[in-house]
Amino acid sequence: MSPRHRRAAARERLEIDPIACAGHGLCAELLPELVELDDWGYPMLADDDAVPPELAALARRAADACPTLALHRRRVAAGPPRPDLRRSPTAGQ
Numbered sequence: 001m002s003p004r005h006r007r008a009a010a011r012e013r014l015e016i017d018p019i020a021c022a023g024h025g026l027c028a029e030l031l032p033e034l035v036e037l038d039d040w041g042y043p044m045l046a047d048d049d050a051v052p053p054e055l056a057a058l059a060r061r062a063a064d065a066c067p068t069l070a071l072h073r074r075r076v077a078a079g080p081p082r083p084d085l086r087r088s089p090t091a092g093q
């Protein structure tokens with residue numbers, strides 16, 4: 001699967017709450033494909049924080065294992081956002 005197709009199929013993203021994160025590094029051990037540690041041991045997400053479907057189970061495990069609940073999975077729509085027709089300047093004309 002190409003990176004482009006992987007991104008298009010992704011339905012989850014990872015987020016890290018920097019206030020809650022204590023820099024244990026467990027997430028990088030459990031999910032090295034998407035999480036790296038910086039020089040101080042705090043996690044950095046890959047440039048594209050989308051979770052490919054084949055890594056969804058590992059991402060869930062990493063989020064569940066975070067001791068401070070700082071690592072979150074967020075569901076996102078797979079496709080581009082739809083235009084909001086209710087706010088269209090031509091709506092109702």
Ligand code: SF4
Pocket residue numbers: 016020021022023024025026027028041042043065066067068069070071
């Ligand atoms: S496991 Fe949680 S607390 Fe530890 S570095 Fe990762 S996000 Fe931070």
